[in-house]
Amino acid sequence: MLDDRKLAVLRAIVEDYVSTNEPVGSKALADRHNLGVSPATIRNDMAALEEQGYIRQPHTSAGRVPTDKGYRLFVDRLSSIKPLSVAERRAIETFLAGAVDLDEIVMRTVRLLAQLTRQVAVVQYPSLTRSSIRHVEIVPLAERRVMLVLITNTGRVEQRVIDLPEDVADERIGNLRAVLNSCLDGCGLSMVPETVADLPERLPPEDRQVAVTILSVLLETLVERHEEKIVFAGAANLAAADFSVGLRDVLEALEEQVVLMRLLGETGGISELTVRIGSENPYSGLRGTSIVAAGYGSGDKELARLGVLGPTRMDYPVTMGAVRAVARYVGQILAGS
Amino acid sequence: MLDDRKLAVLRAIVEDYVSTNEPVGSKALADRHNLGVSPATIRNDMAALEEQGYIRQPHTSAGRVPTDKGYRLFVDRLSSIKPLSVAERRAIETFLAGAVDLDEIVMRTVRLLAQLTRQVAVVQYPSLTRSSIRHVEIVPLAERRVMLVLITNTGRVEQRVIDLPEDVADERIGNLRAVLNSCLDGCGLSMVPETVADLPERLPPEDRQVAVTILSVLLETLVERHEEKIVFAGAANLAAADFSVGLRDVLEALEEQVVLMRLLGETGGISELTVRIGSENPYSGLRGTSIVAAGYGSGDKELARLGVLGPTRMDYPVTMGAVRAVARYVGQILAGS
């Protein structure tokens, strides 16, 4: 149905259109790529490609432009991920190495990715639910008020202020902290509810009331924060890429955590790339934009996702290479810290 | 030099131009505002205003448009800050009240402000340097590794991972923590360096090495984080306001923490509004944009700043009202938590 030459023509169209941003005609193709055939032949192939929905003409008698389906075929079968240059790898390493805490790792990652791809980068904070507890801290603030601090093995810190039902002496707090830590240390977050279920009963009666209050907040934190935090950078790159569709919609989507979550999507395995092209993505305001995303994590567990968002007319091989490389490096950094 | 009527004309020009976004002519002015004089008279006044640089004509035989100088006069002498409606105040309260930690307070504030003003909102995290220490925590992570957690009275939490020069038993860590807390609790951050200066000497010799390591990281944190964290929201509003100047520059500025810092600027007193109009601001990429900013804090100490950024052609009375109101509410929330 699609012989090799037709595929070569499609590849050439995508490559030319990506680099020039103008509909590409049969003559230009014959000139720039040595396909060994004449423009007329190419025209026939183009007609076939259009017939099947891989390319289209913006107007009669203009060149051809790839459709979403065309890009999809290109990504799946006609291109290979382009690895980063040595210089780029070095840049990633040195740039990420300087980060001192999780906030800074994420911040640097998102900027790095934006700069590398010249597009909008999106990074999700390492998921709370898939990580485990490294330490729980209870800090007395006032008479009946404490702050609960939760530190996970990914370096993420959650804090909540709790109003207690009664005055509690500091040593009782300390005691409680010790108990909590001894039974939660290293506990996967998804296991917390069962782990603490019978905890109050194992405490002296006078502490139970307080323990229940604190535990309920702890559990609440785990649930509420299920919707993860996401940051983006490189919005300025949107202005450069003259967007076909209004960039207002894109900016709006970027500020909606929920939408971003869905865009990053779920993955199969770690460091596996997901590409959503134009109308494939689940949000109508983003026709005309593609998302290249990957999971990252330490070891073999995927902790969160990151990716970039740009016009469908993007350089997929390069973008995919950058996303994959950054995802791997961030995973390493997280594992090492 | 400028009699009352000329000022009234200037005010009318600003108001009309802000609401219509079109150069305003003498006839339209005479119709919409009852100035009690004819268009011809207004024309004379306009000529005078233009002479002095308060307004200008985009082209010969177009209406007049205020200059930066004109807006400045308008803000300083011709307008008064418009208080928010009851409904808006209620919305602020309920929206901010639900926040559980500092991150969420800041996040909600910036979104609220963006929505209220329909412009880009910018909020700086409460300054580390001006707040005081509420608690210091040292959490053992591994053999020779601990995490230092710093909690300030504004609810801000800073964490750093520290590699120790030797193995340290947990009880020695606990001891160190107790000592640190007893001498730093409530200590203003700017006082920390002197407060801990002689601390190692007061410890048993075997702990000194470790203490020095930890303290140096602590001090480093205070210094490094001097450049504050800033977040923004509402970038989508930029796309709506058809910017005269390329919005690429604006987006770039928004992602430069340093530039944002300078834009928010320094203030006189708390809740005092700063307005920077067009060319008054220190960044050349932002010709055509104004910044309305205010300090916020708990009690009488200014902890940080917040504000909005929009086209010079903005509704200053309303914007100023919103910024002032939000700054006050955030201050209250911070004081109460």
Add this chain to the structure above:
DNA sequence: TCTGGCACTCTGTGTTCCCGAGTGCCAAGT
């Protein structure tokens, strides 16, 4: 000092026209 009148100057818009790039199709060649 204000007002009405008048001539003048622009910008923006709509119209028309034309060029060129690119196509589809067909008939001839391999």
Add this chain to the structure above:
DNA sequence: ACTTGGCACTCGGGAACACAGAGTGCCAGA
């Protein structure tokens, strides 16, 4: 059966042009 050159056709986009409308500056009169 596929490829190729030729040819007529179609549109989009830019240039040239005209024109209406809004707005001004200025002047003479109240």
